[in-house]
Amino acid sequence: MxxxxxxxxxxxxxxxxxxxxxxxxxxxxxxxxxxxxxxxxxxxxxxxxxxxxxxxxxxxxxxxxxxxxxxxxxxxxxxxxxxxxxxxxxxxxxxxxxxxxxxxxxxxxxxxxxxxxxxxxxLEQHGNEVGGHAAEHDHAADGxxxxxxxxxxxxxxxxxxxxxxxxxxxxxxxxxxxxxxxxxxxxxxxxxxxxxxxxxxxxAALKNTKTKVFITTHAAFGYLAERYGLTEEAINGLDPESEPSPARIKDLQKMAKADGVTTVFYETLVSDKTAKTLASDASLKTDVLDPIEGITDKSKGTDYFSVMRSNLTALTTALGAK
Structure with missing residues (x-):
């Protein structure tokens, strides 16, 4: 983990x-x-x-x-x-x-x-590179x-x-x-x-789960993962429009099998094509995990709190919360 x-x-x-x-x-x-x-x-x-x-x-x-x-x-x-x-x-x-x-x-x-x-x-560094989390560094110290x-x-x-x-x-x-x-x-x-x-x-909801790993389209959930002891694996990096390499896709497929991942999460404001392709190839489910960068009629809630609780429901289901 x-x-x-x-x-x-x-x-x-x-x-x-x-x-x-x-x-x-x-x-x-x-x-x-x-x-x-x-x-x-x-x-x-x-x-x-x-x-x-x-x-x-x-x-x-x-x-x-x-x-x-x-x-x-x-x-x-x-x-x-x-x-x-x-x-x-x-x-x-x-x-x-x-x-x-x-x-x-x-x-x-x-x-x-x-x-x-x-x-x-x-602020911290999370997922600045596709397929990996950047090393932490205290930038305040060097100005x-x-x-x-x-x-x-x-x-x-x-x-x-x-x-x-x-x-x-x-x-x-x-x-x-x-x-x-x-x-x-x-x-x-x-x-x-x-x-x-x-x-x-x-x-409370994420304390005991079958797996601690979840896959998302882009690295928008690093702080959430950090706070609740989870690991986010992003198809793309921090940039939602970047394209993953074939090697990254293959690594995610292997990781999903090894870590008991059940679901590939996509979001409402960017294309879900890559997420659904990965899920199909790896026989995984798909669901929405909303980064809450904007509220639209496609959002699973009407404000920050309702969408965050919708996200929690999706996470507890995908991670096998006990």
């Missing part, structure tokens, strides 16, 4: 402070609500950032998403209209390293409050940023890390809109508790 190093929860305070230091550098004073309805105008880069901001901001924020439902976030290109939308916002919440076009647009924008989720928790190091950005797949990001976003909204700071803090606390409950559900 490939269980990767867990990051202690004690790392959170320094991570949040790092994020807030970055926020302070982006503007000399609190952002103002400039919507006609008096709400704080916030732009989110893609669904996981939108979800946190809406849950924490509640009725005090108006959140728009740069990545429309059904669009693969990694491939997003920013239009002139979206650039104007970004410049008109009081705050932007994004995840550096996931969407290069967003990173560039945010860097060039005049938005006062820039919340980079990658500064709010510890490289997470984006430069090529770290795995899929932090929302781990409820514990997602809660750390929620804390940082909550603190940023309190700073940007101090008039409603008490509400932001309460909403953050409520959300963190729900994420804690979800973490407990996953830990």
């Amino acid at each position: 490939n269980v990767r190093r867990l990051i202690p929860a004690a790392a959170l305070p320094s991570a949040v402070l790092l994020g807030l230091t970055a926020l302070t550098a982006c503007g000399s004073g609190p952002a103002t609500a400039d919507n006609k309805d008096g709400k704080l105008k916030v732009v989110a880069s893609f669904y996981p950032m939108q979800f946190l901001t809406e849950q924490i901001g509640g009725s005090h924020v108006s959140v728009s998403n740069l990545t429309k439902p059904g669009v693969e976030p990694h491939d997003l290109e920013i239009s002139a209209k979206q650039t104007a939308q970004l410049n008109d916002a009081a705050a932007v919440v994004y995840l550096k390293g996931l969407q290069p076009a967003v990173d560039a647009a945010v860097k060039q924008s005049d938005v006062k409050t820039k919340v980079d989720a990658s500064t709010l928790t510890k 490289q940023s997470h984006a430069e190091a090529g770290s795995d950005p899929h932090i929302w797949q781990d409820p514990v890390k997602y809660a750390e990001v929620a804390r940082g976003i909550g603190a940023a909204l309190e700073k940007a809109d101090p008039a409603h700071a008490a509400d932001y803090k309460k909403n953050t606390d409520d959300l963190v508790k729900k994420l804690g409950d979800l973490d407990k559900e996953y830990a």
